Amino acid sequence: MSLYHETAQILSDASKGGGGLKNRVFGKREKGKELKSPPGQVYALAVESCRWSGVLKEVIEASGILMSERKLTPILALLLVHDHLLAKSGIALPASHGLRATIERHKARLASELTRARIRRHMSTLEALRAHVLAESRAAEDRYPRWVRVNALKTDVDTQLETTFSSLERVHSVAEVMAGEGRIHIDEHVPGLLAMSPGFEVTKTAGYESGALILQDKASCFPAYLLDPDAGDGDVVDACAAPGNKTTHLAAILHSRRAEGQELGQSVFGIEKDPVRAKTLARMVERAGAKGIIKVALGQDFMKLDPADEKFSRVGALLLDPSCSGSGIVGRDSMPELHLAEPVSAATAGKKGDGKKKGGAKKKGEDGKEGGKKRKRGGDGEKGEEEEEAPVMVDDDGNVQTLKDEQELAQRLRALAGFQLKLLLHALEFPAARRVSYSTCSVHREENEGVVMAALGSEVARRRGWRVLRREEQVSGMREWPVRGEVEACGGDEGVAGGCVRSYKGDGRGVMGFFVAAFVRDAGEEERAVEEEPYVRDEEGMIVRDAEGMPLVKATGEFASVVSNGGGGRKDEGVGEWVEEDASDASSDDSEEGEDDEGEWGGFDD
Numbered sequence: 001m002s003l004y005h006e007t008a009q010i011l012s013d014a015s016k017g018g019g020g021l022k023n024r025v026f027g028k029r030e031k032g033k034e035l036k037s038p039p040g041q042v043y044a045l046a047v048e049s050c051r052w053s054g055v056l057k058e059v060i061e062a063s064g065i066l067m068s069e070r071k072l073t074p075i076l077a078l079l080l081v082h083d084h085l086l087a088k089s090g091i092a093l094p095a096s097h098g099l100r101a102t103i104e105r106h107k108a109r110l111a112s113e114l115t116r117a118r119i120r121r122h123m124s125t126l127e128a129l130r131a132h133v134l135a136e137s138r139a140a141e142d143r144y145p146r147w148v149r150v151n152a153l154k155t156d157v158d159t160q161l162e163t164t165f166s167s168l169e170r171v172h173s174v175a176e177v178m179a180g181e182g183r184i185h186i187d188e189h190v191p192g193l194l195a196m197s198p199g200f201e202v203t204k205t206a207g208y209e210s211g212a213l214i215l216q217d218k219a220s221c222f223p224a225y226l227l228d229p230d231a232g233d234g235d236v237v238d239a240c241a242a243p244g245n246k247t248t249h250l251a252a253i254l255h256s257r258r259a260e261g262q263e264l265g266q267s268v269f270g271i272e273k274d275p276v277r278a279k280t281l282a283r284m285v286e287r288a289g290a291k292g293i294i295k296v297a298l299g300q301d302f303m304k305l306d307p308a309d310e311k312f313s314r315v316g317a318l319l320l321d322p323s324c325s326g327s328g329i330v331g332r333d334s335m336p337e338l339h340l341a342e343p344v345s346a347a348t349a350g351k352k353g354d355g356k357k358k359g360g361a362k363k364k365g366e367d368g369k370e371g372g373k374k375r376k377r378g379g380d381g382e383k384g385e386e387e388e389e390a391p392v393m394v395d396d397d398g399n400v401q402t403l404k405d406e407q408e409l410a411q412r413l414r415a416l417a418g419f420q421l422k423l424l425l426h427a428l429e430f431p432a433a434r435r436v437s438y439s440t441c442s443v444h445r446e447e448n449e450g451v452v453m454a455a456l457g458s459e460v461a462r463r464r465g466w467r468v469l470r471r472e473e474q475v476s477g478m479r480e481w482p483v484r485g486e487v488e489a490c491g492g493d494e495g496v497a498g499g500c501v502r503s504y505k506g507d508g509r510g511v512m513g514f515f516v517a518a519f520v521r522d523a524g525e526e527e528r529a530v531e532e533e534p535y536v537r538d539e540e541g542m543i544v545r546d547a548e549g550m551p552l553v554k555a556t557g558e559f560a561s562v563v564s565n566g567g568g569g570r571k572d573e574g575v576g577e578w579v580e581e582d583a584s585d586a587s588s589d590d591s592e593e594g595e596d597d598e599g600e601w602g603g604f605d606d
């Protein structure tokens, strides 16, 4: 298959909702279905053709080439006409090749239609038109700044401002960053986070190469920062860790909070179920210089960890960022806008996929507060008619899947929420845990406030006293973040909603759609039962007893005495509680052991 057929296939699949373009080109492919053309060439042709598709749609339609060359599909025509008119060495096929001949037969007409399209845009030269097309596509991409987290394990903000970013102008807001090139802003909510103009090529800097700088959306920095672990929290678990942005962020936070000149006495357990993604996590940990802090569990299902395992006895905080619908993800790598020419006359132009703008992952004003990620259907509506939008989901690898309808979306959200809640309830079981953060890159309340409310109503939350960390208790920065949970989705509980942190893409704050809440634990029933217990315990947690096995009473400082209750049980005087029968059973067991055993009887079961 030629470069043009392969690229056409990729664009066609991607525009039907089959995944991000980069992923489609560079991602793993089934055996026997690998690309024959160099992937870099396919990707460049796809991106450039999409970028020019608005102009070339006009050229192709006006030239009538699709009418006279019936074998040309609109996508093939776009790719070939792009290279014919705009690529330095023209169409990358031999002169005798049929496809090339098909286009070159129309070269005079195509050239004159390109000139017309240029003049319509008031561009005096082809170079000016190139700059205009590039600027337009950047404007569509650049509604978001580049977010860069300065990795405290390797460097600090001041050093990076003086070196890597010394050419950038310091401004005071994200809006200012977006209003011009070459600007940088120190984020006011998350320490160590920088926003810069999208034109700045962070990935080409030495800081990025060395792992000192990590590309991470601001909202994705919220969970580790809101969890706010410190030396007193013991070990920390990242339950769904790959690729590892939040895991390495946790390590950086612990590192920066360690006592001066002291070794960090804590570990972060990076748990990841998918073995392939776990390898990515291991690479990221190494690159971030966090190997000494993070212990990666390759291919480990979090649900299969036993919270009671001695290994986790010091786990005081857990970060849970499970798989979700991905409805908050900003589609940098999704399908760029693709404008295709009508293949035939307007009368028959309603065929599926013809003449419609495909993909649309970057269309303006997309995904407001309530909306998920949507993709336009290539339906059969009239031109200009409001197109119905199909819901989509993005998996952990960035693959986009278009769903049939809202009903299918509701079903999928229910299943996801069930899975997310299961993981969250498991996290709440870790015996020493005092803090758990729960986050998703989804804007759907089912996966967010819905899961939080279900968790709050759970047996484990009641038993252990888990509640949502209130806004006023949150770390500085998160407290000030203005976008909070939906009150209605929290059953009208403003306190819980205020504790939830949200963000919405496209709202001018330059971040992805996101949700995070932290759970904290006061003394729950479990602990209260211990605290309210009337007896004194020794260092090993055993109730202190006299030779007869009677417990030492806190209130009186004396051993309880026995009174008959007339029913075989015994009443501890001064405490007013019945001691269970098995205690006397133990006593009789002892007597069976014989008099010699005096002093060895262990007393009541604690």
Ligand SMILES: C[S@@+](CC[C@H](N)C(=O)[O-])C[C@H]1O[C@@H](n2cnc3c(N)ncnc32)[C@H](O)[C@@H]1O
Pocket (backbone or CB within 6 Å): 220, 239, 240, 241, 242, 243, 244, 245, 246, 247, 271, 272, 273, 274, 277, 300, 301, 302, 303, 321, 322, 323, 324, 396
């Ligand atoms: C949304 S991603 C996590 C992103 C990551 N926190 C970061 O910021 O880089 C969810 C991850 O959870 C993993 N996962 C899903 N179920 C899991 C389970 N039961 N145990 C461990 N990992 C799981 C998925 O394979 C996926 O890598």
